[in-house]
Amino acid sequence: MKKKNTMLVRLVSLAALAALIFCMAGCSEDGSGKKSSETKNNKNADGTYFDSGETFCRGVWAADDGENRVGYYIFYDGENGRFDDAHLGMSVPFAVRINGTAADFALGASDFTDPTTVENTGDGKRILTWTNENRVEYLTLLGEQEPDTFRYYTHNDLSEMALDYYEQQNGRRPESADVSIAPDGMASILLYGKKRNEIAGYSVDSITGKGTENGTENEVVFVMRSTDD
Numbered sequence: 001m002k003k004k005n006t007m008l009v010r011l012v013s014l015a016a017l018a019a020l021i022f023c024m025a026g027c028s029e030d031g032s033g034k035k036s037s038e039t040k041n042n043k044n045a046d047g048t049y050f051d052s053g054e055t056f057c058r059g060v061w062a063a064d065d066g067e068n069r070v071g072y073y074i075f076y077d078g079e080n081g082r083f084d085d086a087h088l089g090m091s092v093p094f095a096v097r098i099n100g101t102a103a104d105f106a107l108g109a110s111d112f113t114d115p116t117t118v119e120n121t122g123d124g125k126r127i128l129t130w131t132n133e134n135r136v137e138y139l140t141l142l143g144e145q146e147p148d149t150f151r152y153y154t155h156n157d158l159s160e161m162a163l164d165y166y167e168q169q170n171g172r173r174p175e176s177a178d179v180s181i182a183p184d185g186m187a188s189i190l191l192y193g194k195k196r197n198e199i200a201g202y203s204v205d206s207i208t209g210k211g212t213e214n215g216t217e218n219e220v221v222f223v224m225r226s227t228d229d
Contacts, residue, residue, distance in 0.1 A: 048143045051124040054078055055098045060145040061126070063137045064183035069206065073139060074147045081147075083107070086181055086206070089154035103128075138183065145207075152207045153187075153222075155179045161209065161222035162189045166200055174199055181206050 042052035042059070049059040061073040075081040082093045095106045098118075105114040119127040124141035153161070159177040167173040174191040181187045185207060191200040202220055204211030209222035 044143075047146070049141065049145075050143060051141055053120075055101075055103060055118050055120070056081075056096070056126070057141075058147060060142045060147055060150050061139040062142055062185060063128070063139050065135075065137060066183070069181040069183055069185055070137065072142075072150070072152065074150060076147055084152070085154075086152070087155045089156070142207075153209055153224075155181070157224065158187050158189055158204065158206065158209075158222070161224060162191060162200075162202055164225050165202075165220060165222055166191055186211070 040052045040054065040057070042050050042054075042057045044050055049057070051057060056073070056075050056078055058075055058077055061075065062069060063071050063073055069086050071086045072084045073081060074084060078096075078098065080093075080095050082091050084091050092108045094108070095112075097104045097106075097112055101118055103116045103118050104112040105116065106112045107114055113132075115131045117129045117131065119129075121127055124143065126139040128137045128139055129135070130137070158179045158181075162177050162179075163174055175194050176192045176196075178190045178192070179187055185205060187202075187204050187206045189202045189204065190198055193199045201214035202211055202222075203214060204220065204222055211220055211222075212218060213220055
């Protein structure tokens, strides 16, 4: 809970300024801003991204705290990107300065005041330790994801989609849903009735919305309901 609260406080305090920062940064149409001339090309011929060996290379890096996926560090290059919170869906732009295994982040409107250490633990794997907060995050490069077009489902998205799916299949809507997202990105969703009795459960990919119904081999595909529905 303490880890979540720490990230939440930081994100909420910066969220109001995020849009302004993007506008002032002179971003290109894809939102990536000016790319570092020192960043090596790390894109395969098939469009996927590989770990170039730099501290951070262009790509989408999923972050977890050892128990749950907490968000995504989306690097446009080795110096600029944004952090997307997996729970709230909130985005905060950042810049980063790297010196060996040390990386100092400037999140949102702040200066470079968030120092970290970065450990390269293998192909597409990093351990990010936030010095001021004594907080550790484990990062994994999602090579198939394109930073400029990356999309994912938040906790609230998954909850609403699961409720919609059950209602469509059974003609009645559950009272509530609980969602947790594992470090590998698989979301566990439980639906409850009026007496808090569990009536259904699903395991789906938090990026694609595809998965299975608990206790069966039935495949499910969750989709976002249009605002016009």
